[in-house]
Amino acid sequence: QQQVKQSPQSLIVQKGGISIINCAYENTAFDYFPWYQQFPGKGPALLIAIRPDVSEKKEGRFTISFNKSAKQFSLHIMDSQPGDSATYFCAASKNNAGNMLTFGGGTRLMVKP
Amino acid sequence: DAGITQSPRYKITETGRQVTLMCHQTWSHSYMFWYRQDLGHGLRLIYYSAAADITDKGEVPDGYVVSRSKTENFPLTLESATRSQTSVYFCASSELAARTGETQYFGPGTRLLVL
Numbered sequence: 001q002q003q004v005k006q007s008p009q010s011l012i013v014q015k016g017g018i019s020i021i022n023c024a025y026e027n028t029a030f031d032y033f034p035w036y037q038q039f040p041g042k043g044p045a046l047l048i049a050i051r052p053d054v055s056e057k058k059e060g061r062f063t064i065s066f067n068k069s070a071k072q073f074s075l076h077i078m079d080s081q082p083g084d085s086a087t088y089f090c091a092a093s094k095n096n097a098g099n100m101l102t103f104g105g106g107t108r109l110m111v112k113p
Numbered sequence: 114d115a116g117i118t119q120s121p122r123y124k125i126t127e128t129g130r131q132v133t134l135m136c137h138q139t140w141s142h143s144y145m146f147w148y149r150q151d152l153g154h155g156l157r158l159i160y161y162s163a164a165a166d167i168t169d170k171g172e173v174p175d176g177y178v179v180s181r182s183k184t185e186n187f188p189l190t191l192e193s194a195t196r197s198q199t200s201v202y203f204c205a206s207s208e209l210a211a212r213t214g215e216t217q218y219f220g221p222g223t224r225l226l227v228l
Contacts, residue, residue: 043203043219099144099207103155
């Protein structure tokens with residue numbers, strides 16, 4: 001049973017456009033929601049993260065929107081660039097779970113020049 | 114400053130053979146993790162370790178064995194490799210934190226093919 005569902009599986013966006021990736025979770029005990037970015041041949045790296053006490057967090061062109069009542073969160077990439085082409089994973093963890101993360105299935109983003 | 118390294122980077126083996134994937138981190142992080150990455154499944158946790166000599170199962174532990182005699186090393190062994198274990202394996206580490214959510218730092222991965 002997948003506790004974190006991510007969509008879409010793949011996404012193509014024109015340069016300068018907005019990329020939006022969505023995740024939904026089931027376990028209300030989750031209290032930390034990071035996004036990881038992975039380039040081909042590399043390991044994932046933390047991009048941005050949010051806790052449920054805020055509804056939005058912005059870092060540069062990357063924004064997480066969080067809807068606690070709907071148990072959904074999303075990543076928005078503004079002014080998408082070809083260098084943003086990568087696979088993005090949402091994840092979630094719960095308190096007292098030993099730093100364990102539950103990952104979504106991933107979204108492969110391609111930004112066309 | 115090597116960070117977190119994995120070896121080998123690529124491995125081809127045959128069904129039934131034992132394979133050990135190595136992971137080494139230089140940060141003295143308390144937590145270490147092994148994930149496998151398969152298309153459509155994202156990253157699934159195999160085993161994790163909170164400290165030396167403390168290990169626990171993750172989501173998909175069957176067919177794998179881990180040990181952690183030293184803080185910096187966390188080897189993963191496939192005792193009798195099967196084709197279904199063909200995957201990309203990632204090791205990660207994170208600091209001990211009072212709250213959840215400390216960043217996990219991933220290695221470059223080991224691509225394993227079981228024939």
